[in-house]
Amino acid sequence: MKTALTIAGSDSGGGAGIQADLKTFSACGVFGMSAITAVTAQNTVEVRSVQNIDLSVIRDQIAAVFEDIDVDAVKIGMLGNSDIIQTVSDTLKVYQPKYLVIDPVMVSKGGHHLLEKEAVATLSNLLLPMASLVTPNIPEAEVLTGNRIQSESDMYEACRKILSKGPEAVLIKGGHLKGDPTDVFYDGNEFKVFQGRRIETKNVHGTGCTLSSAITAQLAKGASMPEAIQIAKDYITRAIEKSLDIGHGHGPAHHFHPFYDVKNEDERMKHHSLNNSLSASP
Numbered sequence: 492m493k494t495a496l497t498i499a500g501s502d503s504g505g506g507a508g509i510q511a512d513l514k515t516f517s518a519c520g521v522f523g524m525s526a527i528t529a530v531t532a533q534n535t536v537e538v539r540s541v542q543n544i545d546l547s548v549i550r551d552q553i554a555a556v557f558e559d560i561d562v563d564a565v566k567i568g569m570l571g572n573s574d575i576i577q578t579v580s581d582t583l584k585v586y587q588p589k590y591l592v593i594d595p596v597m598v599s600k601g602g603h604h605l606l607e608k609e610a611v612a613t614l615s616n617l618l619l620p621m622a623s624l625v626t627p628n629i630p631e632a633e634v635l636t637g638n639r640i641q642s643e644s645d646m647y648e649a650c651r652k653i654l655s656k657g658p659e660a661v662l663i664k665g666g667h668l669k670g671d672p673t674d675v676f677y678d679g680n681e682f683k684v685f686q687g688r689r690i691e692t693k694n695v696h697g698t699g700c701t702l703s704s705a706i707t708a709q710l711a712k713g714a715s716m717p718e719a720i721q722i723a724k725d726y727i728t729r730a731i732e733k734s735l736d737i738g739h740g741h742g743p744a745h746h747f748h749p750f751y752d753v754k755n756e757d758e759r760m761k762h763h764s765l766n767n768s769l770s771a772s773p
């Protein structure tokens with residue numbers, strides 16, 4: 492079985508971060524592993540507190556995985572500050588992953604800063620040059636480029652600017668612009684547009700985490716970059732379409748497990764409790 496490692500923050504609410512990444516890996520049929528950079532006390536409404544993990548423990552988690560298991564692809568999510576970015580960059584330089592997908596997480600859907608503002612330059616200088624793909628949303632692409640992005644043509648310009656920082660490719664996600672969410676990809680040779688259709692829902696917690704993990708899983712399984720992005724785009728569209736009304740804020744995407752079907756499971760549970768009550772009766 493192919494394997495993927497996520498280096499990211501934990502979301503106690505289960506919708507984003509490490510939890511979304513592992514659910515996505517599992518649903519995509521790869522074996523998921525994790526290196527936790529921070530524990531967030533979070534739900535669908537808010538981030539209440541954040542505890543960064545000691546640098547030595549972050550380094551040890553990554554080393555423990557690489558020194559025992561063949562890692563087919565790596566994804567990076569929340570890294571809280573410059574010291575964590577430096578540690579992750581130094582450690583990954585030792586192990587040289589085949590694929591590195593970086594989701595430059597900056598602010599949660601609820602508006603909580605997950606990356607210190609001063610750390611943006613460190614992320615840009617140390618990590619972007621190591622990336623096979625970097626996947627900013629519109630506000631993140633604006634921070635990385637220093638330009639406003641209000642249209643698809645602004646996205647093209649931003650792709651060029653971000654690519655010049657050293658990653659092999661860029662995918663700017665268009666979910667934050669009006670209209671159908673179009674994601675724009677650029678690898679220095681060609682632009683590719685991944686056209687979506689907008690699903691009217693507030694349940695979009697963890698969608699960026701899910702998309703980047705789904706891309707990582709497909710790369711681990713041997714897909715080309717454009718194929719991996721197309722499969723991941725289909726995955727996130729379906730996961731938002733079937734998103735869950737859990738909690739009082741932005742609910743999570745729905746990760747379908749290939750062997751799990753909600754309707755069938757409901758039926759099975761009904762039979763199960765019926766059988767139990769029959770066998771329990773005198």
Ligand SMILES: Nc1ncnc2c1ncn2[C@@H]1O[C@H](COP(=O)(O)OP(=O)(O)O)[C@@H](O)[C@H]1O
Binds near residue numbers: 690699702
């Ligand atoms: N309402 C929506 N309907 C369909 N797709 C969406 C919707 N919102 C976002 N997406 C898609 O989900 C992915 C993540 O989107 P985006 O919101 O831009 O990033 P982030 O979650 O990092 O803020 C992108 O592929 C985007 O096009």
Ligand SMILES: Cc1ncc(COP(=O)(O)O)c(N)n1
Binds near residue numbers: 500501
């Ligand atoms: C630990 C962690 N990582 C990433 C996100 C971003 O997800 P979103 O943009 O959906 O809030 C988050 N809220 N928490």
